[in-house]
Amino acid sequence: MKIALLNAFSEEKQLYNKDVMGGYGESLNIGNSLRARIIEKMKSKGVKLPLLSFGYLAGIFHGRGFEVEYLSNKIPKTADIILVCSSMIDYKTELAFIQRAKKETNAKVGVIGPFASAVPEIYSKTADFVVIGEPEEFALKLKNGAKPKSLIKSSPIKNLDSLPFPAWEFFPVKEFSYAPVIRSRPFLPMASSRGCSFQCNYCPYRCFYGNWRKRSVENTLQEIKRNVSDFGIKGLLFRDPLFTPDKKRALEIAGAMIKEKFSLEWACETRLDCLDSALLEKLAQAGMRSLNVGIESSDPEILKGASRKPIGIEHQEKMLEQCEKLGIKVSAFYILGLPGDTVKSIKHTVEYAKQHNTHIAQFFICTPFPGTEFFEQVKPKIFEKDFEKFDSFTPVFEHENLSPKQLLDLKEKAFQEYYFRPSYLLKFLIRNFLQ
Numbered sequence: 001m002k003i004a005l006l007n008a009f010s011e012e013k014q015l016y017n018k019d020v021m022g023g024y025g026e027s028l029n030i031g032n033s034l035r036a037r038i039i040e041k042m043k044s045k046g047v048k049l050p051l052l053s054f055g056y057l058a059g060i061f062h063g064r065g066f067e068v069e070y071l072s073n074k075i076p077k078t079a080d081i082i083l084v085c086s087s088m089i090d091y092k093t094e095l096a097f098i099q100r101a102k103k104e105t106n107a108k109v110g111v112i113g114p115f116a117s118a119v120p121e122i123y124s125k126t127a128d129f130v131v132i133g134e135p136e137e138f139a140l141k142l143k144n145g146a147k148p149k150s151l152i153k154s155s156p157i158k159n160l161d162s163l164p165f166p167a168w169e170f171f172p173v174k175e176f177s178y179a180p181v182i183r184s185r186p187f188l189p190m191a192s193s194r195g196c197s198f199q200c201n202y203c204p205y206r207c208f209y210g211n212w213r214k215r216s217v218e219n220t221l222q223e224i225k226r227n228v229s230d231f232g233i234k235g236l237l238f239r240d241p242l243f244t245p246d247k248k249r250a251l252e253i254a255g256a257m258i259k260e261k262f263s264l265e266w267a268c269e270t271r272l273d274c275l276d277s278a279l280l281e282k283l284a285q286a287g288m289r290s291l292n293v294g295i296e297s298s299d300p301e302i303l304k305g306a307s308r309k310p311i312g313i314e315h316q317e318k319m320l321e322q323c324e325k326l327g328i329k330v331s332a333f334y335i336l337g338l339p340g341d342t343v344k345s346i347k348h349t350v351e352y353a354k355q356h357n358t359h360i361a362q363f364f365i366c367t368p369f370p371g372t373e374f375f376e377q378v379k380p381k382i383f384e385k386d387f388e389k390f391d392s393f394t395p396v397f398e399h400e401n402l403s404p405k406q407l408l409d410l411k412e413k414a415f416q417e418y419y420f421r422p423s424y425l426l427k428f429l430i431r432n433f434l435q
Contacts, residue, residue, distance in 0.1 A: 048176055103125075168227075365395055
């Protein structure tokens with residue numbers, strides 16, 4: 001049986017990536033001014049991530065003796081099953097390719113991913129079947145010659161060590177990158193865990209992947225070794241939404257990487273309260289050169305209103321200062337328009353971001369992702385009917401204190417004020433060319 005993994009995507013959107021925002025996708029949209037366009041142009045270069053779920057599915061199908069093919073925006077000539085990965089911000093393109101595939105082939109066409117799992121009705125009228133949930137169980141149970149149909153529930157894999165490693169040999173590895181924060185290539189992502197142990201009601205990762213599940217240190221290390229030996233990687237991104245909630249485990253992973261003497265530059269994402277000085281030093285020694293962190297807002301009460309546990313300001317600032325000393329480039333994420341936000345609180349958050357002057361600052365507009373608790377809370381206030389506008393940079397629901405125009409103006413101004421400062425530009429040059 002032949003299975004084709006089809007990545008259907010728009011080639012026109014700026015910094016379009018399906019495999020972020022918990023798999024719902026993101027499409028950069030800063031604004032219409034010249035400065036906004038310059039920032040978009042700079043950010044649109046360098047980041048190209050593969051679909052991690054497709055990597056795992058390729059590994060499972062290949063291991064079971066099925067023929068596997070990966071395609072980008074191309075209908076396979078022959079296939080028994082075609083799988084399309086869903087995204088919120090480009091579902092129309094995906095539906096168009098599904099229609100083409102059904103017209104041009106005799107294959108059964110299915111859809112996977114968080115967005116399709118949250119709103120399967122968008123795809124079920126066009127596709128033959130929709131996989132609801134993490135797709136690996138579906139792949140492991142798929143019988144040779146099967147013709148799946150309707151809605152198929154796929155339960156999470158409890159023992160992540162039991163999964164085969166992503167089969168990147170079917171993918172264009174040389175095209176993947178994570179510049180400017182990780183410039184070393186070949187580059188690949190991997191996940192040492194899934195889910196999250198915190199309760200933020202707006203977060204798309206938790207609504208699809210659930211509570212935090214971890215791979216063993218040994219299994220994680222074996223995949224790194226495989227990626228180095230088979231693909232010659234020099235750059236690595238841990239795609240875990242939360243890499244260090246278990247500090248002891250994170251120390252063990254770092255220690256194992258140091259022992260193996262990998263010549264890797266790598267990045268990960270975590271919360272600053274899941275770090276301490278000793279752990280940061282060990283991670284840096286193991287090759288960590290970039291850290292993604294969600295700060296979201298400078299106002300603890302606004303964070304509490306979104307069920308996000310605030311991080312102690314002193315600890316947060318200490319960790320950011322230590323990253324600077326260790327040469328770790330921090331990408332800090334902020335959300336404008338959380339419930340309770342005002343013009344004043346947003347301006348304070350932007351000033352807080354400028355104060356810390358991290359390598360990257362990303363200013364998102366609060367977006368309700370289908371499947372999250374937050375989506376259900378604001379559902380009566382959602383005025384946007386087109387899910388492609390839920391791109392994390394566009395207002396889609398009525399905020400109690402801010403109009404859509406105010407939010408758009410505040411977002412564009414935040415980017416401009418942050419990136420067009422002499423102090424930022426000087427540090428950018430130092431970080432990129434003198435460190």
